[in-house]
Amino acid sequence: MPGTGAVQPTFNLSTPQVALAIGAHPDDVEFGCGATLAKWAAAGCVVHHLVLTDGSKGTWDALADTAALAARRQLEQRDAARRLCGPRAGETRFLEYMDGELESDVTARSRVARVIRELRPDVVLGHDPWKRYRLHPDHRHAGLLTCDAVVAARDPHFFPDHRLDHHRPNDLLLWEADQVHHVEDVSGWVAPKLDALAAHESQFESTMHAVDGAELDAFRQRITQRLAGLGAPYGFDAAEVFARISDL
Numbered sequence: 127m128p129g130t131g132a133v134q135p136t137f138n139l140s141t142p143q144v145a146l147a148i149g150a151h152p153d154d155v156e157f158g159c160g161a162t163l164a165k166w167a168a169a170g171c172v173v174h175h176l177v178l179t180d181g182s183k184g185t186w187d188a189l190a191d192t193a194a195l196a197a198r199r200q201l202e203q204r205d206a207a208r209r210l211c212g213p214r215a216g217e218t219r220f221l222e223y224m225d226g227e228l229e230s231d232v233t234a235r236s237r238v239a240r241v242i243r244e245l246r247p248d249v250v251l252g253h254d255p256w257k258r259y260r261l262h263p264d265h266r267h268a269g270l271l272t273c274d275a276v277v278a279a280r281d282p283h284f285f286p287d288h289r290l291d292h293h294r295p296n297d298l299l300l301w302e303a304d305q306v307h308h309v310e311d312v313s314g315w316v317a318p319k320l321d322a323l324a325a326h327e328s329q330f331e332s333t334m335h336a337v338d339g340a341e342l343d344a345f346r347q348r349i350t351q352r353l354a355g356l357g358a359p360y361g362f363d364a365a366e367v368f369a370r371i372s373d374l
């Protein structure tokens with residue numbers, strides 16, 4: 127994008143046939159693009175999830191059984207994908223890197239690129255690695271891996287050991303972007319996002335800051351208001367917004 131001024135965003139991709147959303151932890155995809163995925167799934171898109179870490183550190187309980195937490199979070203993620211996408215929920219895959227220790231190295235890049243070549247998405251969605259002052263290293267590395275794996279997956283000379291056809295998606299959408307390039311109108315699609323987020327019960331305390339019904343209602347209110355605030359400048363009741371890279 128030239129210059130540093132405001133960019134006129136694009137709106138509402140035509141529904142992709144296949145989408146792949148890549149999150150660092152179970153629940154990141156639902157936070158980042160859940161309503162968009164619900165909308166696309168209802169319109170016929172097959173929606174796949176790829177979660178890079180095991181989520182084993184997602185608790186404030188210093189005595190927690192982290193292996194049990196990781197197992198629980200996989201079940202929660204699968205439930206969330208079903209809640210989001212119903213019969214159009216595609217695969218939910220896990221690379222099971224240690225939570226907090228994800229690296230955007232060439233081995234991980236190969237593994238993510240392999241998934242892109244296997245699932246052949248039209249649109250890939252992920253964390254924006256260039257969001258300023260992003261603290262959590264897994265989110266930075268997950269974003270870099272997503273971008274770098276798209277490059278590797280599209281070109282035939284990267285990772286020939288995959289023995290898979292290369293695959294070039296049409297669009298890459300990055301959530302939590304500082305610079306909005308693309309807006310999805312998700313009016314009417316906030317409810318399935320909230321329902322899917324509610325599948326991540328193990329995260330109610332540490333992420334949603336909600337340990338009872340009233341606090342959970344307040345969490346739902348915060349999310350609903352945030353999406354309303356993102357949509358308001360464009361005349362939508364609710365929106366999810368992204369950086370968009372189409373020159374893939």
Ligand SMILES: [Zn+2]
Binds near residue numbers: 150151154265
């Ligand atoms: Zn996360």
